[in-house]
Structures are given as C-alpha cells and as structure tokens.
Amino acid sequence: MNPPKRNAPRPLSRIFAIPLVLGLVSGIGLVAALVGDDLWDAIGWLGLGIPLAVTVWCLWRPKQRIM
Amino acid sequence: MQAKTIRRWSWIHKWSSLVCTAFLLLLCITGLPLIFHEEIDELLHESVPAAQVPSGTPAADLDRVVAGGMAHAPSEFLQFLIWDRDDPNVIFLSIAKAPDAPSENNRFLRVDAHTAQFLDAPDVFGHLTYYLFKLHVDMFAGLPGKLFLGFMGLLFVVAIVSGVVVYAPAMRKLDFGTVRSKRSRLVRWLDLHNLLGAVTIVWAVVVGFTGVINTWADLVLKMWQYGQLTEMVGPFKGAAIPQQMVSVQKAVDTASAKLPHMTPSFIAYPGTAFTSTTHYAIFMRGNTPLTSRLLQPVLINARDGSFTDTRTMPWYVQTLLLSQPLHFGDYGGMPLKIIWALLDVLTIVVLGSGLYLWLARRGPSRRASKAHAAISAKAAAS
Numbered sequence: 001m002n003p004p005k006r007n008a009p010r011p012l013s014r015i016f017a018i019p020l021v022l023g024l025v026s027g028i029g030l031v032a033a034l035v036g037d038d039l040w041d042a043i044g045w046l047g048l049g050i051p052l053a054v055t056v057w058c059l060w061r062p063k064q065r066i067m
Numbered sequence: 068m069q070a071k072t073i074r075r076w077s078w079i080h081k082w083s084s085l086v087c088t089a090f091l092l093l094l095c096i097t098g099l100p101l102i103f104h105e106e107i108d109e110l111l112h113e114s115v116p117a118a119q120v121p122s123g124t125p126a127a128d129l130d131r132v133v134a135g136g137m138a139h140a141p142s143e144f145l146q147f148l149i150w151d152r153d154d155p156n157v158i159f160l161s162i163a164k165a166p167d168a169p170s171e172n173n174r175f176l177r178v179d180a181h182t183a184q185f186l187d188a189p190d191v192f193g194h195l196t197y198y199l200f201k202l203h204v205d206m207f208a209g210l211p212g213k214l215f216l217g218f219m220g221l222l223f224v225v226a227i228v229s230g231v232v233v234y235a236p237a238m239r240k241l242d243f244g245t246v247r248s249k250r251s252r253l254v255r256w257l258d259l260h261n262l263l264g265a266v267t268i269v270w271a272v273v274v275g276f277t278g279v280i281n282t283w284a285d286l287v288l289k290m291w292q293y294g295q296l297t298e299m300v301g302p303f304k305g306a307a308i309p310q311q312m313v314s315v316q317k318a319v320d321t322a323s324a325k326l327p328h329m330t331p332s333f334i335a336y337p338g339t340a341f342t343s344t345t346h347y348a349i350f351m352r353g354n355t356p357l358t359s360r361l362l363q364p365v366l367i368n369a370r371d372g373s374f375t376d377t378r379t380m381p382w383y384v385q386t387l388l389l390s391q392p393l394h395f396g397d398y399g400g401m402p403l404k405i406i407w408a409l410l411d412v413l414t415i416v417v418l419g420s421g422l423y424l425w426l427a428r429r430g431p432s433r434r435a436s437k438a439h440a441a442i443s444a445k446a447a448a449s
Contacts, residue, residue, distance in 0.1 A: 034360075049406060051267070
C-alpha cells in the first residue's frame with residue numbers, strides 16, 4: 001500500500017485474498033439461512049450483506065467516485 | 068501465467084459470455100420482480116382473505132374442504148390438494164378437465180383451511196407474474212425453451228469461472244476494488260466489471276447453477292416416475308382410476324400415522340404425474356427450514372384406504388428440491404429477498420458492462436481496436 005510499491009505486481013495470494021474472503025462469507029450466508037430460522041437467517045443476511053457493503057464502500061469511499 | 072494461457076481463457080470468457088449475455092439479461096430482469104411475486108400478486112390482484120382464527124384452531128376435515136371447493140367446479144376434477152406454504156389458513160385445489168389430463172393449465176381454487184368455505188378462483192394466467200414467470204422459465208417455448216435456458220445458464224457458469232482466471236492478470240497491479248475514476252470510460256467500466264464480478268461471484272454461481280438444475284425438473288420427474296414410483300406402485304400399475312375414492316382425510320391420517328414427525332405438503336390424486344392411477348400420494352415434508360424443503364411420498368390406495376408404500380426420495384429429486392430455495396431466495400424472510408434483488412441488480416451491471424467492454428474494444432475499425440488494446444494494456448500495467 002506504500003506509494004513506492006503501488007505499481008509492483010501482486011502475487012496471486014494477494015489478488016485473490018479479498019475475493020476469497022467475500023466468497024466464503026457469501027457461501028456461509030447462503031447455507032446458514034437454509035439451516036435454520038431467526039439467528040440462522042440473521043447470519044444469512046450478514047454473510048450476503050457483507051459483499052454488498054464492501055461494494056458500496058469501494059464505490060463511494062472518498063476520492064474514488066466512479067462517474 | 069503464460070500469455071498464451073491468458074489469451075485462451077480470455078477467449079473462453081469472451082465467447083461464453085457473449086453467447087449467454089442476452090438471455091442472462093432476460094433472466095435477471097424477469098427474475099428481479101419474481102423475487103417479490105407474492106407481494107406483487109397481493110398488490111395487483113384482490114383475493115378473498117381466509118378467516119383469521121386463533122392459533123391452535125383445528126383444521127377443517129379435508130373432505131369438507133374438497134367438497135366446499137369442488138361445489139364451485141362441478142364438471143372438473145381435483146388433481147392436487149396443496150397446503151399454502153405462506154398462508155396456513157388456505158388450501159389450494161388444483162383442478163383439470165379430466166383426472167389424468169396434463170396439469171400445466173390447471174385452474175386453482177382457494178378454500179379456507181378452517182371453515183372449508185370456498186374463497187375464490189384466482190385467474191393466475193392473467194397475472195403479470197405469470198408472464199414474467201413463463202419468460203423466465205421457458206420463454207413460452209415449453210421443455211425445449213427450458214433446456215435451452217439451462218444451457219445458457221451453464222455458459223454463464225463457464226463465463227464466471229473463466230472470469231476468475233482473467234481477473235488475476237487484470238488486477239496484477241491494482242488493489243481490490245480500485246476504480247480508476249480519472250481514466251477513460253473503458254477503464255472505469257473494466258474496473259467496475261471486475262469489482263462487481265468479484266463480489267457477486269459465489270451468489271451468481273449458486274443462483275445460476277441451481278437455476279440450471281431447475282430446468283431439469285421435468286426430466287427429474289420422469290426419472291422418478293420410471294424409477295422409484297414404478298417400484299412403489301408395483302402390481303397396481305395400470306389399474307383403472309377408481310370411480311369412488313375413500314375419504315382423503317382418512318388417507319392423510321394414515322400417512323401422518325406412518326410419518327408422525329412430518330407434515331403433509333400436498334396430495335396428488337390418482338391419475339396425475341406424481342402418483343399411480345389408483346393411489347393418493349400424500350407428500351410429507353419435514354419441520355425444520357431445511358427438511359421442510361424435502362418431500363417423502365406416502366402411497367395410499369384410493370380404493371380401500373390401505374397403506375401401500377413410502378420411501379425417501381432418491382438423491383436426484385432431493386438435489387432438485389434443495390436447489391429451489393437457493394435459486395428463489397425465499398428462505399430467509401424479506402431481508403434475504405432484498406439482498407437477492409440487490410445482488411441481481413449488480414449482476415445486471417456485470418452483464419451490461421461486459422457487453423459494453425466487448426463493444427468498445429471492438430471499435431469501428433482495426434486501428435481503433437488496436438488503440439483500445441493499447442489503452443487496456445496500459446491500464447492493466449499502471
């Protein structure tokens with residue numbers, strides 16, 4: 001993240017780290033809501049809600065307007 | 068990764084996406100309102116509400132429910148009796164012109180589950196959600212349309228997997244979620260495509276592939292009919308449809324006694340695709356959110372009310388039944404439906420941006436496309 005290293009190629013583990021975590025929480029969310037009600041449903045909403053929240057943050061964080 | 072490998076995967080990503088994009092857009096756009104089909108039907112179409120009764124009120128005798136409904140359709144035949152999942156006060160009667168007629172165009176009668184009073188006969192074929200549903204499921208083209216959309220769904224899964232591979236070189240010099248807002252429109256949309264593709268991927272694969280499984284439902288039913296159902300029916304195969312049938316309430320009581328930990332979900336009447344010509348098939352479901360999706364048929368001889376057989380359904384039917392909630396998103400209340408809708412909208416943006424990237428890179432001439440290639444190469448390198 002340091003400015004001098006910004007353009008250095010990233011290893012695959014770095015490129016896929018965040019997508020992998022988001023994929024895992026999505027998967028947990030998809031299954032959790034199927035397993036039970038109440039708390040399980042809430043885990044489902046959280047699991048699938050996190051990727052949405054990350055999207056919003058990436059698009060609307062300061063100095064990163066897309067349009 | 069070698070340049071040759073990347074080129075090969077880019078080619079797979081490009082063509083699998085291009086072939087399926089138009090149909091996937093259709094599926095995402097029609098699927099979006101279908102997530103809320105109950106709410107939309109409720110809003111657009113009046114229905115007679117069932118009596119509100121205190122919890123614990125015993126259900127009406129099913130023979131009275133059937134009589135109450137069928138009095139309003141004297142020349143038609145009952146094919147299925149279905150407990151409404153969403154409203155336990157209502158029972159649906161699915162009726163046809165003959166006991167063994169195809170069931171696709173059946174009419175529905177709603178009957179109060181506690182008072183056995185006829186409520187109404189909703190004109191489902193006139194509902195907006197019916198047109199959306201048909202467009203979504205088979206584009207009004209029957210089984211071929213269904214299987215075709217299933218194939219498009221498989222291509223979508225291929226596009227996603229190849230998208231993961233080409234994501235790596237594109238993101239080699241970028242942090243996750245970077246949208247280079249000061250660069251050309253092409254670069255911005257590429258970044259947006261990569262970001263939204265990455266966040267929706269697991270959901271899109273699950274909804275996409277369970278959708279593909281759903282397109283095989285007719286084939287799964289056929290397999291079950293020729294396999295397990297035939298074995299269960301045994302010597303009764305080909306028997307005539309009884310003129311006089313025993314009480315359906317007694318049949319359900321017998322089934323419930325056999326499977327006391329399960330709840331009846333629907334009843335197939337003799338002559339329909341879900342049973343023999345001489346049995347009631349009482350389809351029982353479990354009582355947890357997961358097992359309530361799984362069904363177990365109990366065959367009761369409609370001539371004398373005797374128990375014939377019950378078996379857990381084979382894996383291919385269970386897979387289909389479990390894939391349904393994962394496709395519809397109807398298993399976690401309204402918040403899950405809203406999340407489903409938002410992820411669907413993001414998927415539409417991924418599809419649209421992918422199409423735009425292809426069009427923009429193609430350009431009006433080779434020179435332009437070379438210039439674009441140079442831009443994207445520069446974009447990927449910076």
